[in-house]
Structure formats: C-alpha cells, structure tokens
Amino acid sequence: MKRHRSIGRSSALAVVLGLGGSLVSVPAVAEAPRAPQVRWGTCPDDVVAEAAPTELQCATVPVPVDYADPGGARIDLMISRLASTNPDKRRGTLMLNPGGPGGSGLALPALLVARGLPAGVLAGYDLIGMDTRGIGHSAPVTCGFTLDGPYTSNIPPYAADDAAVTEQAKTAEQVAGQCARQDRDGRLRHLTTANTARDLDRIRAALGEEKTSYLGYSYGTALGAAYASMFPERSDRIVLDSNIGDTHLDRDGLRRYALGMEQAFPDFAKWAAARHDSYGLGRTPAQVQKTYLTLAERLDKAPVAGFDGNLLRQYTFGLLFKKLQYPKLAQQWQALADGDDTAAHRMPSQNATAGKASSSIDNPLAVFAAVTCNDIKWPENVDTYRKGVAEDRTRYPLFGAATANITPCAFWPYAPAEPPVAVNDDGPRNVLLVQNLRDPATPHLGGKILRQKFADRSRLLSVDDSGHGAYVLGDNPCALNTTTRYLVEGRTPGKDMLCHAG
Numbered sequence: 001m002k003r004h005r006s007i008g009r010s011s012a013l014a015v016v017l018g019l020g021g022s023l024v025s026v027p028a029v030a031e032a033p034r035a036p037q038v039r040w041g042t043c044p045d046d047v048v049a050e051a052a053p054t055e056l057q058c059a060t061v062p063v064p065v066d067y068a069d070p071g072g073a074r075i076d077l078m079i080s081r082l083a084s085t086n087p088d089k090r091r092g093t094l095m096l097n098p099g100g101p102g103g104s105g106l107a108l109p110a111l112l113v114a115r116g117l118p119a120g121v122l123a124g125y126d127l128i129g130m131d132t133r134g135i136g137h138s139a140p141v142t143c144g145f146t147l148d149g150p151y152t153s154n155i156p157p158y159a160a161d162d163a164a165v166t167e168q169a170k171t172a173e174q175v176a177g178q179c180a181r182q183d184r185d186g187r188l189r190h191l192t193t194a195n196t197a198r199d200l201d202r203i204r205a206a207l208g209e210e211k212t213s214y215l216g217y218s219y220g221t222a223l224g225a226a227y228a229s230m231f232p233e234r235s236d237r238i239v240l241d242s243n244i245g246d247t248h249l250d251r252d253g254l255r256r257y258a259l260g261m262e263q264a265f266p267d268f269a270k271w272a273a274a275r276h277d278s279y280g281l282g283r284t285p286a287q288v289q290k291t292y293l294t295l296a297e298r299l300d301k302a303p304v305a306g307f308d309g310n311l312l313r314q315y316t317f318g319l320l321f322k323k324l325q326y327p328k329l330a331q332q333w334q335a336l337a338d339g340d341d342t343a344a345h346r347m348p349s350q351n352a353t354a355g356k357a358s359s360s361i362d363n364p365l366a367v368f369a370a371v372t373c374n375d376i377k378w379p380e381n382v383d384t385y386r387k388g389v390a391e392d393r394t395r396y397p398l399f400g401a402a403t404a405n406i407t408p409c410a411f412w413p414y415a416p417a418e419p420p421v422a423v424n425d426d427g428p429r430n431v432l433l434v435q436n437l438r439d440p441a442t443p444h445l446g447g448k449i450l451r452q453k454f455a456d457r458s459r460l461l462s463v464d465d466s467g468h469g470a471y472v473l474g475d476n477p478c479a480l481n482t483t484t485r486y487l488v489e490g491r492t493p494g495k496d497m498l499c500h501a502g
Contacts, residue, residue, distance in 0.1 A: 037061070037205075037207075038079075038206050039059055040057040040059045043056050043080060043106065044078075044106075047080065050107040050110070051080075051106075051107040052110075054114070056081060056107070056129070057080065057082075057083070058078055058079065058080050058106065059079055059081070060077060060078050060079070061076070061199075061202060062074045062076050063076075063133070063198075063199050063202045065186075065187055075133065075138065076139065077132070077139075077202075078106060078130065078131050078138050079203055080107070080129040080130065081109075081126050081129075082109040082110070082126065082129075084122070084123055084124065084125060085119070086123035089123040090125065091125060091213070091236075092126070092209055093126045093127075093207055093209050093212045094124075094125035094128065094212075094213045094215055094487070095128045095200060095203070095212050095213070095214045095215070096129050096130075096214075096215050097132070097215075097216040097217065097219075097220030097224070098217055099219045100135070100218075100219045100364065100368060100371075101223075101368050101371035101372065102154075102363070102364035102366075103219075104131050104136040105129045105131060106137065107129065108129040109129045112127070112472050115472045115473060117472050118480070120488040121484060121487050121488060125213065125487075126207075128203070128207070132196045132199065133191060133195065133199055134187070134188075134370065134371075135367050136363065140363050141187060141188050141191065141363065141367060142182050142362050142366055143175070143362060144362060145361055145362040145366065146362070150171045150174070150175070151171065151365065151408075152361060152365075155317070155402055155403060156168055156172075156402055156406060156407055157314075157405065158309060158310045158313050159393075159404075160309075160401065162390075165382065165405060166386075168406050169385070169406050169410070172411055173410075175411075176411035176413060177411070177413070179366065179370070179408070182366075188366070188370050189414050190374075190417075191370040191374055192371060192374045192375055193247055193421060194226060194230070194420075196226075196371075197223060197226040197227040197231070200212070200227050201227070201230075201231050201234060211233075211234050211236040212235070212236055213237040213238065213239075214227060214237075215239045215471070216239075218241075218441065219244060219249065220240075221240035221241065221242060221243040221244055221433075221442075221450070222246060224238055224239075225240060225246070225247045225454075226247040228431055228454075229247065229421050229423050229424035232424055232426070232428060233428075235427070235428070237432075237490065238430050238432065239432045239471065239483055239487065240431065241469060241473075242434070242441070242442040242446075242469055243442055244446050245447075246449070247375075247420055248372075250376050250378070250420075251379065251388075251409075254403050255388065255400070256403075256442075256443055256445060257317070257399065257403040258392055258396035258398070258404070259396060259443045260439050260440045260441050260443035261440045262396050262398055262399075263437075263438045263443055263444070264438045264439060264440040265292075265316075265398055265440075266285055267323070267438055268288075268329065269282075269286075269288035272288045272326070273287065275330070278330075279330040279331070279333070280337075289398075291337070292312075292333070295336060295337055296309040296312050296313055299311075299312050304340075304341060304344055306344075307344060314402070315332065316329060317440055317441075320440040320467070321440060322467050322468070323466060323467055332344065372407075372409060373408065373414075374417070375416065375420050376416060376419075377415065378407065378409035380410050382406060385404065389401050389404045391404070392404040423450070425455040425456070427457055429456060429458075429492070430457065431457050431459075432458070432459055432461060432492055433447045433450055433458055433459065434471050434479060435460065436465045436467060436469075437462055437465065437466075438467075439466070440468060441468050442468065444462065447462065459492050459495070459496055459497075461479065461482055461483065461496075461497055461499065462497070462498045464499060464500050464501040465479075465499075465501060470483075471483045476499050476501070476502065477502065478500065478502070
C-alpha cells in the first residue's frame with residue numbers, strides 16, 4: 001500500500017524491509033484494565049495543524065516493546081480522539097487506520113470529517129486515531145533514509161532486464177544492513193502486525209471499552225483482520241476497505257499491485273482519450289496505453305527533468321489512486337512527451353520534496369520495511385526475483401517488472417519472531433469488506449481472498465469504481481450508505497453485493 005500506501009497521503013507508496021528475532025511464544029491477549037486509563041489533552045502542534053479546523057484531543061497509552069516480555073521495556077503510543085457528537089447515541093469507539101504500514105493516523109478523524117463522514121457515525125462513536133508503534137509520535141524508528149539516497153520508495157524500481165534485478169539486489173542488501181545498524185535499542189524487530197493488533201487491544205482496554213469497532217484502509221485492512229482474528233470476542237463492527245487479502249503483506253501481495261495497475265489504468269486511458277485535443281496522448285484508450293509504454297522506454301534512455309522511465313511508472317501508479325489526479329497525470333505526460341524541462345519541473349517529481357527534511361521519508365519507509373519483513377519470511381534467492389520479474393514483465397507490462405523486483409526483505413537480518421496471524425473464521429459475523437473493482441494498489445482480488453478466509457464472518461461489498469479507498473474517500477453513494485448503515489445500525493448485506501457506478 002505510498003502512501004503508503006496510506007490512503008490519500010501521497011502519490012507513491014513507502015518502502016519494504018524486514019526484521020525478526022528468535023522464534024518465541026507470544027500471548028495474544030493484552031492486559032485489560034477495568035477502568036479508563038487515558039488522560040486526554042492537547043495534541044502536538046503538527047497534528048493540530050493537520051487536523052484544523054477540527055479539534056482533536058490526544059493522549060498516550062503505554063505498551064510493552066516485546067509482548068513475550070510484558071514486564072520489560074515499554075513505549076508510549078499516541079492516540080487521538082474526536083468525541084461522539086451525541087453521547088446519548090454513542091455506541092463506543094471506532095478505531096481508525098489509514099494504511100502503510102507507516103502511515104500516521106492521528107489526524108485521520110479530521111480527514112474523514114472533512115471528506116463527509118456521515119453524522120450518524122460521528123454521533124455513534126468516539127473516533128480514535130493513532131500513530132501505531134514506531135510511527136510519528138509513537139516511539140518512531142529510523143533507518144536513516146534520505147531523499148538523495150538509493151531508497152526512496154517501498155516499491156522497487158522497474159527492472160528492464162536481469163541485470164537490473166542484480167543491481168537492485170545490491171541496494172536492497174545495503175538497505176537491510178543500514179536498518180540493522182540504526183536499530184540501536186532493538187525496537188525495530190518488534191514492529192509487526194501481530195504486535196500492533198495487541199497494541200489495539202491495550203488501547204481498547206485503556207479506554208475502558210469491552211469491545212471496539214474498527215475502520216481500516218489498505219494495509220489497515222491487514223491490521224483489522226489481525227485484530228478481528230486474534231480478539232474476535234472484543235471486536236465489534238469491523239470495516240476493512242481496500243483489502244490486501246491477508247493479515248500481512250507478502251511477496252504475492254506486493255506483486256498484486258501490478259494486477260491492480262492493469263485493472264485501474266484503462267479508466268485513466270479512457271478519460272485521457274476523451275481529452276486528446278487537450279493533452280495529445282491518444283484518441284483511443286489503446287493509443288493512450290501505447291503512449292505510456294513508448295514514453296517510459298524513451299525516458300529509460302533519456303530522462304527529462306529528472307524523470308526516467310522508472311519514475312514515470314511509479315508516478316503513474318500513484319496518481320491512479322484518485323480520479324481527481326487524472327489531470328495532473330495527463331499534464332505531466334504531456335510535458336515529458338514534449339521534452340519540456342520547464343513544464344516537467346513545475347510538476348511533482350523526485351524533487352517535489354526537496355524542501356522537506358529527510359526524516360519526512362525516513363520514518364514511514366523504515367516502518368514499512370520493518371513490519372513487512374518482520375511479518376513473514378521473504379525469498380532470499382535473487383534468482384527467484386529474476387524469474388518473477390521476467391514473468392510479470394510479460395503478464396503485467398505496465399508495472400509488473402517493478403512490483404516483482406527484489407526488496408530489502410530478501411536480506412533482512414532477523415527471522416520472523418512468530419508466524420503471521422491466521423485469519424480466524426470462528427467468531428461473530430461482524431466483518432464488512434469494501435472493495436473497488438479497479439484499485440491500483442489493492443485489486444478486487446484481495447477482497448475476494450479475504451472474504452473466502454473469513455467465510456461466514458464476512459460480507460464483500462464490491463464497488464464499480466476506480467481508485468484506492470471507497471468508503472468516504474470515494475464518491476459512490478451505495479458504498480457510503482451501505483457501510484454507514486452497518487456502522488450505525490449493525491445491518492450487513494444478507495449476501496455479497498455490488499454497488500453499481502453512480
């Protein structure tokens with residue numbers, strides 16, 4: 001999920017890397033205080049600024065660094081709250097996660113309000129945002145990534161041939177070692193989806209709630225699936241939007257990004273073809289796709305304004321997340337196709353964050369790497385990635401040779417401390433899966449896979465739309481109303497259903 005895959009936060013996603021430790025037995029159940037343990041106060045200045053004009057409260061909740069050693073070192077997790085607008089109608093808490101792993105969620109309640117979160121949800125719940133462990137204000141981790149370094153995206157670069165995979169393997173190995181050297185306090189290895197799910201249960205208990213509801217996007221679906229699986233009796237109403245298909249992101253999940261781009265790209269191609277007189281990218285969707293492939297190959301050989309073929313592919317993938325970004329994407333293609341350095345420089349590019357501190361990419365990329373690599377062991381043999389790149393370059397020509405390429409997880413110095421959380425289909429029927437039919441990062445297949453794993457605990461709400469994020473973040477009335485009806489009234493569809501375009 002850039003970014004990262006946090007919903008609506010950036011045009012490209014974050015990073016990939018891994019972590020580990022010895023195989024240990026870790027308890028699923030968190031300690032449960034009998035009364036609220038949270039003291040609400042003012043949020044940090046950056047959260048206040050991002051959430052404005054909505055006013056949030058913030059607090060911290062202590063959790064163990066290592067749940068196998070609950071009496072050992074602790075870290076403080078920062079959470080935010082937008083209290084229910086009507087205490088008489090309040091059902092409980094609705095925990096939120098924007099994705100990543102690596103996305104800050106402290107201001108997410110305010111973002112959803114700004115996007116039109118229905119009044120019934122605002123009345124029914126205290127909205128709880130958070131920076132999960134390792135992120136932002138919650139004991140942030142670092143790998144020392146910089147804007148001018150070799151690692152600035154969680155998606156590997158497009159590999160034109162076997163030699164490109166070999167070259168990327170050198171970078172991936174360097175990055176894995178860099179993260180290990182930066183992990184001076186040993187916290188990085190404890191960033192896992194399972195531990196974050198345990199953290200959610202600590203937060204639930206600290207808030208004095210017997211159960212919690214949950215709304216997660218993108219990677220947030222993996223976290224929500226893990227929580228509903230580990231703590232089924234404590235999960236209330238669970239909404240998972242833009243599903244990656246499991247409780248963790250593995251190599252198969254990353255390669256599905258390429259499938260997603262193949263399915264989402266035609267919507268942009270149709271849009272651009274209808275505006276050929278404005279952008280000159282092709283009069284038919286097929287011509288627009290040919291323009292993309294030809295331009296990428298040309299930029300591989302002769303970059304324009306710092307844009308090479310890899311960056312074009314990454315940039316295009318990221319801007320397919322939202323239809324509102326289509327004009328920006330078309331303008332950039334137009335400038336690059338014309339060789340217009342001046343116009344291309346005016347558009348977001350690899351230099352778009354030049355005025356920002358390096359830390360703006362370091363923390364989210366470090367978290368993405370750690371969680372992704374700590375959750376499950378990735379293949380170590382470089383030939384495995386060469387074979388996958390060759391397959392996906394043909395199978396998914398738009399982006400497959402990027403998402404199948406090698407990541408730092410192949411060289412991660414720690415073994416996973418425990419197996420990935422298994423999806424638990426034995427529990428309440430309380431999981432609503434929401435999925436656009438054409439999502440560039442989490443294709444519809446991810447929702448279908450998780451629906452099968454949750455079985456009768458879940459229903460799949462498919463949405464005939466393009467982009468990443470359907471509930472509130474999209475504009476389909478059926479998706480909005482059906483999901484809101486579930487959160488407010490507890491009414492789920494009797495069977496899987498499709499929301500038609502409209």
